[in-house]
Amino acid sequence: MSKQPVRDVENLTPAVSGKLDDAGPSETEIADYLQNNIDFFERHAALLTKLKLPHSRGNATVSLVERQVSALRDKNQSLESRLRELIDVARSNDVLAAKIHRLACRLVRARSAATLLDSMETSLREDFGASEWLLLLAPSRQTGFSGIDSRHLRLIDANATELKMFDTLFESARPRCGQIRDSQRDFLFGAGTVEIGSAALVPLGREAGFGLLAIGSPDAQRFHPTMSTDFLARIGDLVSEAVAAA
Known part of the structure; x- marks a missing residue:
């Protein structure tokens, strides 16, 4: 200069x-x-x-x-604080990646639609703390799941009027988190049976052609609109591949 x-x-x-x-x-x-x-x-x-x-x-x-x-000194403390935050985020991502890896291994080992549901139930409950979840599938993916009685599975016609309330979700083909409408909550988890404060809705398959995976939590802050959905998208990809092979 x-x-x-x-x-x-x-x-x-x-x-x-x-x-x-x-x-x-x-x-x-x-x-x-x-x-x-x-x-x-x-x-x-x-x-x-x-x-x-x-x-x-x-x-x-x-x-x-x-x-x-x-x-x-103040700048150094600020940088150290930021570094600790980044390390904490990296550790959290490592933990989450390990949980998704375990889910993938369980899905690979599943040899039938019934064992696939069991594998999902184990992973979502043990690793992700999700006791309330639902796999909603369209007719073209019902073959291997027909006759299975599970509160975590529902087969529905692709032209069902109830699916209209999820049109924007299917159009985006991306996971969505936050509070859901009462009509959506009652349809997915049952009217007045469980308390759902927030939910993650994950479209399955290309252009959401398979259906969706809905995960509910009584905690209103568990799934919030500003949270990253990258890992949810990966879970959706894994489940979609497993459903296609069942």
Whole structure:
């Protein structure tokens, strides 16, 4: 960066520690000068101990060096805090990835539609703490599941009017989290049978052609609209492949 023409240093230094007079340089000019001459305080090191700044935590004054050290310490603490947050997120993602891996292994081992449902029940209950969930399947995927009696399975015609309430979900073909309408809750989990504070709805198959996986929780904050749905999408892909092979 090119340096600006240097004015007489003695004319600049009073403005740093005292009030500006009308004939002197403006604060902007001083700031620009120091910005373009970053070695200024190396050439005038004595000024660092003479300049005094208000202490950020009281009425006392500190030298510029002390203020810089304090600012760097605060910045370091902020960076450390951010690093801890990133490490916590990474650890949480590792734990979640391990749970999805166990689900995938269970689905691979399933040899029938019945054992597939059992595998899903085990993973969703033990690994994801989901006791309320439903696999809703369209007719083209009913073959292997016909005759199975389970509260976690429902076979429904693709033209059923009840599915209209999920049109926007199917159109997006992406998982959705948050509170659901009473009509959706009652249809999926039963009217007045369980308390559902929030839910995750996961479309299954290409363009949601297989149906959906609904997971409910009594905790209103368990599934919230701002949470990432990437892992739910992966679960949906795994379940879709398993349903197609059942």
